[in-house]
Amino acid sequence: MTNSVLPVNAELSRLILQLQPRPGVTDTSVPGVTLMRVDEDTARIPVFYEPGIFVIAQGRKMGYLGEHNWQYDAANYLVMSVPLPFECETRVHGKEPFLGIKVPVDAGLLRELLLQIETLPDAGPSDVGATIPMASVAQDDTLNDAVLRLTRCLQNPLESHVLGPQLVREIVFRALLGGQGTALRAVVGRQGNFSRMARALRRIHTEYASELDIETLAQEANMSVSAFHHNFKEMTFTSPLQYLKRIRLHKAWMLMLQDGVSVSVAANRVGYESPSQFSREFKRCFGRSPVAEIGALQPG
Structure with a gap:
């Protein structure tokens, strides 16, 4: 069009x-x-x-x-x-x-x-x-x-x-x-798989920098781990771990672009222990290294 x-x-x-x-x-x-x-x-x-x-x-x-x-x-x-x-x-x-x-x-x-x-x-x-x-x-x-x-x-x-x-x-x-x-x-209902998944997404969204246990999330949703994975992927078209990774990478992207923090600081704040692993996964997601991505987006 x-x-x-x-x-x-x-x-x-x-x-x-x-x-x-x-x-x-x-x-x-x-x-x-x-x-x-x-x-x-x-x-x-x-x-x-x-x-x-x-x-x-x-x-x-x-x-x-x-x-x-x-x-x-x-x-x-x-x-x-x-x-x-x-x-x-x-x-x-x-x-x-x-x-x-x-x-x-x-x-x-x-x-x-x-x-x-x-x-x-x-x-x-x-x-x-x-x-x-x-x-x-x-x-x-x-x-x-x-x-x-x-x-x-x-x-x-x-x-x-x-x-x-x-x-x-x-x-x-x-x-x-x-x-x-x-x-x-x-989203705010008390019954149904959609509301259970919505609650899990909100928790991952707010606690992305901490160690999140998928087994605990599944238990809170009153599901088996396999059922939790199935329903999670049905809603988001990705796995819980991939979803968590994407949140961390986007939060780091915002920290570097808006707050001007370094790659290592951003990686640490969003839950990565290894800056090199963070850089590899960032490039896989955005197509450029963190330094190249932020450099291309910053004015001047």
Whole structure:
């Protein structure tokens, strides 16, 4: 598909450009909300997304996980219900940059919203049907309106502080009622393999630098080790150990790029005892050594 036919959300693009004058990913004054800008097409590369709702103003991204692939653009937003490594490529809109905004999905907020939703009969979709951790969903006017109001409020520190969290809440609520709402509900459910795997993913995501025992994770999920491996791979298309490795490598990538730490320090902080093993696995994942990768991405 050519860039000439990519959909554009002109008002959202204008607002993001005011806040994001240069390429990159920028945290905003609303916790967890980030802005994205890419000025040129990027090839398929490994990435790691935390749970969130990704709304695109212009341009397109294509995500690849196992044999599945998704595209998200101004007509389709992406919902990521669990922290997940995958591969992604970016397409800009002609000579205009790719622009987007990410709204975080927090398990505590999901539980709170579901408690309110479930007090009313037939208030939303039931927890039936297949659940997948990542999907693109057709954009609708209600979610788009909430995202526009959130982006406008980011222009004003007082409005961001007072209104920002409530608008995040509204956007997550809209997504709960959307096409990927079942997976978001399953994340905080108490039953089912999806919720068990989601809890395991969250623990690995937060304790990646420590010694994680797969047998203990399986026991906590009330599964045998073989069943745990099977269900884990069914959700993430990778093994628990490969998932842990990808998290460590991406966390180290961020430490080196954003905090400027050395290769050995980054390796140690994410749980590697051997810097040489870290460098080998980093190159296998990203295609370049840590020094070459960070050197290529840093300005100047």
